[in-house]
Amino acid sequence: MHTLISDNSALAAFCQSLAAEPFVTVDTEFLRENTYWSKLCVIQIGGSNQAAAIDALAPGIDLQPVFDLLTNPKVLKVFHAARQDLEIFFQLMNQVPAPLFDSQVAAMVCGFGDSIAYDRLVQALTGKEVDKASRFTNWAERPLTDAQIEYALGDVTHLRQVYLGLAKKLEETGRSHWLEDEMAILADPSSYQTDPMQAYLRLKTRTAKPKFLAVLQQVAAWREREAQARNQPRNWIIRDDTILNIAAQAPTTPQALGRVRGLGKGQADGRIGRELLDAVQAGLDLPSDQRPTPRSPQPEGARATAAADLLKVLLKACCDHAGVAPKLIANSGDLDRLSAGERKGIAALEGWRREVFGQHAIDLMEGRLALTYRKGEIAWLHADAAQSPA
Numbered sequence: 001m002h003t004l005i006s007d008n009s010a011l012a013a014f015c016q017s018l019a020a021e022p023f024v025t026v027d028t029e030f031l032r033e034n035t036y037w038s039k040l041c042v043i044q045i046g047g048s049n050q051a052a053a054i055d056a057l058a059p060g061i062d063l064q065p066v067f068d069l070l071t072n073p074k075v076l077k078v079f080h081a082a083r084q085d086l087e088i089f090f091q092l093m094n095q096v097p098a099p100l101f102d103s104q105v106a107a108m109v110c111g112f113g114d115s116i117a118y119d120r121l122v123q124a125l126t127g128k129e130v131d132k133a134s135r136f137t138n139w140a141e142r143p144l145t146d147a148q149i150e151y152a153l154g155d156v157t158h159l160r161q162v163y164l165g166l167a168k169k170l171e172e173t174g175r176s177h178w179l180e181d182e183m184a185i186l187a188d189p190s191s192y193q194t195d196p197m198q199a200y201l202r203l204k205t206r207t208a209k210p211k212f213l214a215v216l217q218q219v220a221a222w223r224e225r226e227a228q229a230r231n232q233p234r235n236w237i238i239r240d241d242t243i244l245n246i247a248a249q250a251p252t253t254p255q256a257l258g259r260v261r262g263l264g265k266g267q268a269d270g271r272i273g274r275e276l277l278d279a280v281q282a283g284l285d286l287p288s289d290q291r292p293t294p295r296s297p298q299p300e301g302a303r304a305t306a307a308a309d310l311l312k313v314l315l316k317a318c319c320d321h322a323g324v325a326p327k328l329i330a331n332s333g334d335l336d337r338l339s340a341g342e343r344k345g346i347a348a349l350e351g352w353r354r355e356v357f358g359q360h361a362i363d364l365m366e367g368r369l370a371l372t373y374r375k376g377e378i379a380w381l382h383a384d385a386a387q388s389p390a
Helices: 008-018 064-070 083-093 103-109 118-126 146-173 176-187 196-202 210-230 240-249 254-258 265-269 271-285 301-322 332-339 351-365
Strands: 023-031 039-046 051-055 076-079 100-102 369-374 377-382
Touching: 008 039, 008 051, 008 064, 023 083, 023 146, 039 064, 039 146, 051 146, 064 083, 076 146, 100 103, 100 176, 103 118, 103 146, 103 176, 118 146, 146 176, 176 351, 196 210, 210 240, 210 271, 240 271, 254 265, 254 271, 265 271, 301 332, 301 351, 301 369, 301 377, 332 351, 351 369, 351 377
Parallel strands: 023 076, 076 100
Antiparallel strands: 023 039, 039 051, 369 377
């Protein structure tokens, strides 16, 4: 039976029936190709013995019962790869669903690798195959087909068993608390609040000159606000490489702006051009002590690169031994900072991450640990001759 809810009375009754559940599974179907904000099309929610797909585009639909359920502190909300779903709900509710469980993060803690896909996790934990045929259909077109509804419901019905399996593994290994930091980040509203003045950080640049960064910051912030106001993708407004060109050339006249590669003459001479010139000037006028500071430089030279490479090998070895995904411990930026001698503000050096990898990393960098290859795997030797398990 394909359960699709498209009227308010049925939705209210369904959500009320789930209010006493210990956990519900949640997923969404949305479109974002032509918009800045995601367009929510379908919400799937499953309980212990029922599930429904909710038509978020049904005329007159009131999603408040869903929001009430998602913020019910007595009901755990289980997602897979939750960030995009949570961003959508935050925009609609101005609140993050809580409490949370992200099965993708939990899978990384349980040794299923970095960012495992939902279908692979279902296969690993339940032995069932997920039909992916409807994944890339147009979820905004109505009516929804039976195949679409069946696919959507599968995302939350399989997730029940995935959650129970992961929860059992976490309890058996005593690792439930390993999720706390990641879940705290997902539950933090600031994770979904877009500050236009930070938009420039998304752009890849090799230039760290303060004046360049000041102009880049102002122009990128203008584009972010424009994209939000129009509800259009950023690159529909101005492409990334054009913003970088503007920051590099810092034009102050329409004529100079019109010579920027990637910007049309009509744009340079119209409203967009005037606002871009204002943004450029705002960046140029910014006092030197208020300009963005360059990001921490990456360590340079063969020695620093070799140190980061050694840390990468150590990270893989430690994570293989602990049965946890490396992505959950440290990223390449963390390894670069460690190889450069930094010790503050690195998550890998705190809590359980330090036990798994961080202390070993410090010992390696300070000459108290060596790597070796034995019995088909990477092992490590400490100065006191203690070594990793064979």
